[in-house]
Amino acid sequence: MNKSRHVLYLSILNLLGFLATVVVNALASILPINGITTGELSDLYPNLFVPAGLTFAIWGLIYVLLGIFVIYPLIPSVRRDAQKIDFVRRIGPLFFISCLANIGWIFAWHYQIVPLSLVLMLVLLGSLLAIYLRLNTGKSNATRAEKYLVHLPFSVYLGWITIATIANATALLVDIDWMRWGLTQQFWAVAVIIVGIAIALSVLFTRKDIFYCLVVDWALLGILLKRLSDTTMADQNIVIATIVGLVIATGGVIAQLIRKKAY
Template sequence: MNSKVLRFANVAAIIATIVINALANILPINGLDTGTISDSFPVRFVPAGYVFSIWGLIYLGLSAFAVYQALPKQANNPAIAKIGWWFVASCGFNSAWIFAWHYLQFPLTIVLIIGLLVSLIMIYRQLSSVRAEASTADRWLIHTPFSIYLGWATVATIANATIVLYDAGWRGGPLSDSVWTVILLVIGVCLAAFITLRQRDIAYNGVLLWAFIGIAVKQAAFPLVMNAAIVAAVAIALLIGLALIRSLPTQRRKAMA
């Protein structure tokens, strides 16, 4: 019975999240567009507008997960059991963040997005223990969607933090905005390297690559940021290549050496 309740809650949670996110820009909530609010802050760790289209991929993947986990054959799937109620929690943080953002409650947004990030980290950690035994369906419909979501939440949390600090009046002194952005990009590459060494997760790194290319495009008027973003993107592309090589069977790796 508890499993059935959880599976229903997962479906209801993603439907509610998608509806709230859609209405945020259709209405829009509080008369403000999500992207317009972000663009009102002159922070550098923000990618070009097209990069945010990744939300379509994220919600497609999460919807596929919700349908998959609701199938009777998945009632005893250990990967789904590992996730537990963390997915419902992540949807709650996501939806609450939308309202806080649109009503310009920026200190609250950082609390909520950290809650979202922690929820996704918990899901990722739980799934890590069953990743090696995952079926093809589990890899594409459970592991990959959450890797993509966690990758984007990582980028979004950093961006959200820079906006909250700017709104609070902090301008980065004694360092400039551009220098701080370079530091944040370095942190992003370090996270990608950590994930590569621990999980060989191509999907997670692919999201960071997508975001950093977008930052280079958006911040073309600031050479230091643009060049750093390009270098960071190249570094992550190399990490993705490393992850691909490490994912190959031992025999094929030896043949390539």
């Protein structure tokens, strides 16, 4: 099989995987799968890391960006330029694997098989991280088109799934009634917020990836709004930690923009 045909097949596979993912995620809310929506399931595992419901609107942006990513290499004028679509070869089947993991997660989550849902979330996270590294986001000399039509979608997607993985792990701990080693729920919530901020800043300053960091900002804002609105689980330390995190992460993004270091 010649290289151009191989890339075309991968592009079609990516498109099919994307469409299947969108359909399954839509059905999860429309039907819903197993008679309960994704959001209602989150409420079954109450914890201090869950963001406000409006935060999940970011999935709309993620799917729009991924839609652009899968369509871009199928545009005839782009497909004829081997250099422009080389990213498809570099990514290989990883995006399709991420789609399968996403679909699998929906079913595992809706049927409340929480341990399996975390395993599938880790597969999704791992495949997206591998794509991110193969694209060498923030360090490559990619064209402007590739940066914004290919790298950007995965910066946003990976940023959100990083936070979602932490939330999924937290849900599992709630599900198994973890005793938290005698420490308070508030302590662990602040701890995971600090971990999320540290990861975001690491990506920001090593990859110059403001988009990844902005997604973490969005998640932190959602956590803050949830804590401020949920008086039964409100906690001053979590509110303070979230606000400090927002200030630090946003400050880092602004600093990168001022220094013109953003990719």
